[in-house]
Amino acid sequence: MEKNSFSINELKRDLKKMDYHYMAIELTDVCNIGCRFCCNVGGGKRGVLSEDGLQILLNMSKKLDFKGIGFTGGECTLYPYWGKIKQIVREEKIGYSLITNGYWAKDFLATYEILEDLKNNNLNSITVSYDDYHREYVKEQNLKEIIKCTHLLNIPLEIQSVTFTDSNLRWLNKLLEDGYDLRITFFPGYKIGGAQRFDDSKFIRKQSPNSQFCGKNKTLFFDCAGNCYPCCSPSIEKTELKIGNIYKNSFSDIVNTLQKNPILYIIRNYGFDPFLKYCNIIGLKYPDKVINGCEICSFLFSKENYFRFIQYAKKTVEEQINENKWIIEGFDC
């Protein structure tokens, strides 16, 4: 008989085995600026994570020993229940990071006070999104204040920048002129949300879809409606790879679904090639070049195409297990 309820220790063991150590929580999808490529454009408003939802997720992260939580948005600093977050993270000794557009860093004093308060309430690190599109709304000076204050307060800072073929990085010179060490990560922009209106030539598509694997970013992602996804790639919400909802499913169900999903199992262990071969059989044309594995993932398992692959994935996994070709302990990732 299939077991459908697990002890906390079993869940901890299973998440660790699957290499899941982090949780990303979208506090709200509301934002006060409107970057033209934003993945929330056209996605429909879900609003804010409820106080109950917040409590469920923070309790879970504590019980299951997640190594870290990241708060995202929208603009997560607009979340109305920050008082509640601060209370829970202090009481439960939970550390967290957050990602922001930095609109609030209007001058040195305001920036210092906000960051000092967050640090006193367990903030471990902060990420600021900045690129040509954020720059249309947020001045470089805001970032310079954040760089200065995080340096003084010893808060690790990362700048994340989304790039397209015509990206202009001149703003970077301005940030570098004060001489601080900076950690900047560049990501290619995806054709989702507002960027669906961009011309195809703007996307950095250099890779063949063959031999791609799921990068699996080891993070369970919860959107502000309580839906849970197996990663926090911006592409994932375009797929049908949702693994549950905190208001409808227990955490046991969510972990069980994650372990038993045959598509996730295949793309993480054997890559996308089995599905590309199947595309050739059923005559579904896939793109010649992609940004990375996440783009081919969002094509294959989109709302339109998912149903073509799920039965195939189940059958493939069963056959390979029966023929002892794939060693699948408990059919987990």
Ligand code: SF4
């Ligand atoms: S700051 Fe982030 S959430 Fe807000 S519009 Fe820009 S990309 Fe979207």
Ligand code: SF4
């Ligand atoms: S390939 Fe799919 S499941 Fe894997 S990280 Fe990318 S979007 Fe997520």
